[in-house]
Amino acid sequence: MATDFWSSSHYKRWIVDRATLRQARAEDLLYVEDPEHLDFLAIYFYELVIMKLGKRLHLAQRAIATATVFFRRFYLKNSYCETDPFIVIAACCYLASKAEEFPAHIKNVVSDARHIFGQEPYHVKHFPTDNTKLAEMEFYLVDDLECDLTVFHPYRTLLALCKSVEDDESEAGEVGVGVSVEESERYWGTGQGQLELPPAGLQNAWFIINDTFRSELCLLYPPHLIAIAAIYLTCVFHPATNETIASVLATAHEPSAGPRRSSRHSDKPVAQDPVAFLAGLNVSLPLVASIAQEIIALYALWERYRESSSSDASTPESTRDDDDSASSTGGTVVTPAMLTQILTRMRDTKMQDHAQQQGRQVAVNRMLERTQGV
Incomplete structure (x- = not known):
């Protein structure tokens, strides 16, 4: 592992500008009504990693942070509407657990991901049961990360x-x-x-x-x-x-009552x-x-993101103070259920557009077609 940040792949290849971020989300913007929802999706996906899957796998905070960075890097080259973020999250956690030497068994990652993502508000029914599908997704993930697994925090x-x-x-x-x-x-x-x-x-x-x-x-x-x-x-x-x-x-600013002493004797x-x-x-x-x-x-x-309409989402790992009242910023409260619907609608609309262009129903992203079992 590189010990010098300035000579690492992290600094040389994975610090980007806002123009690159806008370009990465350009296709998603075509399928979302409010661009602000993409910012909420960034919170939503992190909550999935740290609050749900990462904790269930007993990953250390550093491994969870690394999984999050892997996820962000992957979506510099991919769009939400073309891929399945849920299997990407599972692959990021699995890869980060190995990269940070907190290994989690692939069987546990698959079973825990199916358990978490199948519950409310996610209702993911298509998550694969075959461990090889996650292993295959890990291969695609490493490829898009260009084998750059060194992350500084x-x-x-x-x-x-x-x-x-x-x-x-x-x-x-x-x-x-x-x-x-x-x-x-x-x-x-x-x-x-x-x-x-x-x-x-x-x-x-x-x-x-x-x-x-x-x-x-x-x-x-x-x-x-x-x-x-x-x-x-x-x-x-x-x-x-x-x-x-x-x-x-x-x-420190109080005047000293005694004789001045040399700093060497302090x-x-x-x-x-x-x-x-x-x-x-x-x-x-x-x-x-x-x-x-x-x-x-x-x-x-x-502050406007709530696990439910009457959220108790605050955690010891956060500095945020949650309450059950409306947001003090005056904006609309957004819940995971709403974001799940938005994400599903984005992917469905993209699939329909792609099918019309091809003249037949096809998987949105061929790279993930076999992984998703489509």
């Missing part, structure tokens, strides 16, 4: 730049793979060590990163910029982090100003601010 940068005030070692073991301070300085060139965040603040930043996978930010921006945007949003909006930062800064380093810390990073702060704005816009959109 924002979690590594988050732990490289931040540390828990209470217990660094236990936090790193629980949350993910950490990076040493020396390595962090080599990457960022600040020489300022790490930004101290309270455990709740670090957890909040981690959850913000989880939430970003409900959009296509992982295709648009390098993971380290997403992590910095998550830290910025945590410092601005997380109450416990605000209080801790205010207390630390107030203490018992602990002087607390850092989070604003100065972020400003010292060798990144484009306007770009980080733009990413933060996109994350906020994602929350505004996600």
Whole structure:
């Protein structure tokens, strides 16, 4: 696995611009009434991965994130209306479990996918029972991914730049793979060590990163910029982090009563100003601010997404506060049942158009024809 993001296939081939995203969804736009529904479908598919199949397979968060990135990359080259996203999701989870060394047996993936996708609101009746169909779909998936299975996530940068005030070692073991301070300085060139965040603040930043996978930010921006945007949003909006930062800064600015001591003899380093810390990073702060704005816009959109008309969809892995009232943004509430109908209508209409062009009923996507058992 590549250890340098800048020389990896992730950076060289899988960071795209918005024009590429628009081109990828161009055909889907022909079969959807409201373009905003495609943004809701991005949330819908991620909920399928993380909330349903990924958790049922007991995949780690990193494997779930990798499965999501595989899914987004696949649909840079394919359209929703031409393929079966459900079998693609299952194949992405299966492939990611192996790529991230959390292997799930193909039999379990097929049976769990059939169980989940056959329930409300999905009602997928055509999911294959034959394990070889999923294995075949995995082959097509790897082909479209161009065998680029190396994925970098924002979690590594988050732990490289931040540390828990209470217990660094236990936090790193629980949350993910950490990076040493020396390595962090080599990457960022600040020489300022790490930004101290309270455990709740670090957890909040981690959850913000989880939430970003409900959009296509992982295709648009390098993971380290997403992590910095998550830290910025945590410092601005997380109450416990605000209080801790205010207390630390107030203490740091108090005049010292005793004689001045050399920094070499200090018992602990002087607390850092989070604003100065972020400003010292060798990144484009306007770009980080733009990413933060996109994350906020994602929350505004996600607020209108409900598992049901009276949703209880909030989870410990999310920073969103769900309630049973109408969306505060004033938009229409969208449910998985609605999106399932929209997706089915898109695929049916595409199939009818394709059949009229060919003069006979055919499978929409020949690559998936055998996999779907058509």
